[in-house]
Amino acid sequence: MAARNRVFRFIVIPSLALVMVTSGGAPLRSRVLFQESRVASAESECRLGAQEDIRRVVFIQFDNVHFRRDVPNVPSDLEQMPHLLSFITDNGTLLTNDHTVPISHTATGFLSTITGLYPDRMGQPVSNTYRYFTPSGASRNAVSFAYWTAPVFDVSGAGQTNFTPTMIDERGKIAPAPWVAYTRSHCDVGIVGMANTVLENVAIDIPTVFGPNSPEAAAVRADNKQAFADFVGIGVHCAQESGLCSAPVHARPDLLPDEPGGYDGYMALFGHKYVAPVINPAHPLTDINGTTIADSAGRVGFPGWDSLTAAVALGYTATMLEAGISVTYTYLSATHDQNPPPSSPPFHLAFGPGEAGYVAQLRAYDDAFGKFFARLAAAGITPRNTLFVFSADEGDRFVGGPASPSGCDGVTTPCTYSVLGEVNLSLRGLLATQRGNTTSLQIHFDSAPTVYIDGNPGPSDPVTRRLQQDASRLTVTNPITGAVESVTEALAGPAEMKLLHMITSDPYRTPTFTLFGRADYYIFKDAADCASPCVAVQRPYAWSHGTIDPEIMQTWVGFVGPGVRQSGPTDEVWADHTDVRPTMLALLGLQDQYISDGRVLAEIISPGRLPDSLRTRRETFIRLATLYKKINAPIGDLARASLSVSTRALAATDEPTYARLTQQLQDWTAERNRLAARMKAALYAAAFGSDPISEGEAHALIEAGESLLDRVQNAAGSEP
Secondary structure (H helix, E strand, C coil), rough: CCCCHHEEEEECCCHHHCCCCCCCCCCHHHHHHHHHHHHHHHHHCCCCCCCCCCCEEEEEECCCCCCCCCCCCCHHHHHHCHHHHHHHHHHEEEEEEEECCCCCCCCHHHHHHHHHHCHHHHHCCCCCCEECCCCCCEEEEEEECCCCCCHHHHHHHHCCCCCCCEEEEECCCCCCCCCCCHHHCCEECCCCCCCCCCCCCCHHHHHHCEEEEEEEHHHHHHHHHHHHHHHCCCEEEECCCCCHCCCCCCCCEECCCCHHHHHCCCEECCCCCHHHHHHHCCCCECCCCCCCCCCCCCCCCCHHHHCCHHHHHHHHHHHHHHHHCCCCEECCCCCCCCCCCCCCCCCEEEEEEECCCHHHHHHHHHHHHHHHHHHHCCCCCCCCEEEEEEEEEECEECCCCCCCCCCCCCCCCEEEHHHHHHHHHHHHHHHHHHHHCCCCEECEEEEEEEEECCCCCCCCCHHHHHHHHHCCEEEEEEECCCCHHHCCEEEEEEHHHHHHHCCCCCHHHHCCCEEEEECCCEECCCCCCCCCCCCCEEECEEEEEECCCHHHEEEEEEECCCCEEEEEEEECCCCCHHHHHHHHHHHHCCCCCCCCCCCCCHHHHHHHHCCCCHCCCCHHHHHHHHHHHHHCCCCCHHHHHHHHHHHHHHHHHCHHHHHHHHHHHHHHHHHHHHHHHHHHHHHHHHHHCCCCHHHHHHHHHHHHHHHHHHHHHHHHCCCC
């Protein structure tokens, strides 16, 4: 299923009703000609790149689209989208060894990419929903998807109890916003569905942005579905001198009260209703095929995230670019779910690799990209003057039996599956039945569930310790394979979660512990014991994500444009999502007013585009950056080794062993943090300042980092 809307699987929020695209048609030619006439005038202020040769930025990130093959005979998602794949590989570099961060889900995957920050510095390590403790020790449910300045989006119905920012940084303030570097450089930023940079809902975001007594809030009370189509999902953050926001009466102050360096005097447009008349005043907005964008009931406006297919999302994006918006950020829905989703059960119907519906959707995506690139080229928007970046939020694992007929490839011979679906487990039921443990708890349902023990006992409390020990020993018979398997691959308490960058500045968001399960399993709390089934295959869902399985954590990113080396596909560069933003900014000649957790991927940048401070010691920079990622990335070598030690600690039945290993984790984290801070500062100064990396300092930092990594890996490999 589409990871984007996992939040709506168990939480019924009428005001967040998702709507879908209907068919229809409208000619494109007159609109395209009108928009082309506006491009040149809008370009005059926005200049990007060291040579001012980049006029635009097109950033597109998929929900769960794969470079790798999920089954050997069936071409991968990107192989079945040759217009996109060839555009990247013929014109730039495709990194196939990129990684998301744990817990691997849509919100965290997108937010870490667009900010360059690990979750502990932007607030969302558990997504797409998460729980938080209240002062009483109870826990409540919140949604990761809320506008950048909104407080915690509590959907329990019991009323707000935590008013910290959804996007909370290490200061306890609103995290820096990703559009600021562009708008300060006189560039308008158009958003199509990108997480938390536009309104995500009509419940908390409308009052946050427009005010509780605004006409927009009244529109929600009158018809929340029309309000959703009008105000959610689409937006433009304007440069100060932009004509897009100067004339419309519906532009709102773009308020970022905690932004480093201040952010006063900027305006923004929120919603299809207010954006469409500005970027396309003469005609209704259409998708890439000329169909008016509307929901399943015919409401013109944003159709919902599951309906942001390539045709719809790229239609929005092309119109923004043709209107002179220089920077666009676009979300595309997953291709392995039925998009738009069916209007009657089963909802979010998932396809297996090579099934006819899956292949048809990929063909439609490929066709949309072909039209998109042709349309941009007609408007003079090409790799010669535009930076294109393409990525996916996460990988995921197909859960199903063998395909029929044997050897089917989906393209010439469709595949079918007699067994298809996630394996659902009841954690509470398994604990009660196998271990006699009936501790009162709540969990964030996931393949990597976070556990919240009622009363919020401490990490060393006997109740916590027994639950961790029992969770480590649960087994099930996999109903698809028949194998008897451990439910748990790894366990992380607060000490390890801090090392993994999962502890935010809001202490109430810290779970009791995290259970990283096997990739086939989606873990619930529901059944009290296994008298009710604790294990079942759920057919509408067939793609698992969240946990630490390599095919889930590993994904891809492609760069095309001025300054990007034309290297085609490569797996030689290890990267994670946080590296995308600093690499983009380095190519664009911009910088944030904070030091990113990512590093500039100098390997993909033409040497002539690198600043002198980096180019003169490029190899030293790369060696230090590579070691930095090994010790600081939450899925890097040190993190994986430490997770093994953490699992041993939490599973230990003798408390001295638990205490010793926990202290070891804390000591490693403190040492790692000191080294990582020095490494980040040196890498940042070389990439965005004018200070080349000192060979002596780099050697000392690399030597210290390798020593730490060796010690952690040796501890992970030692016998308990």
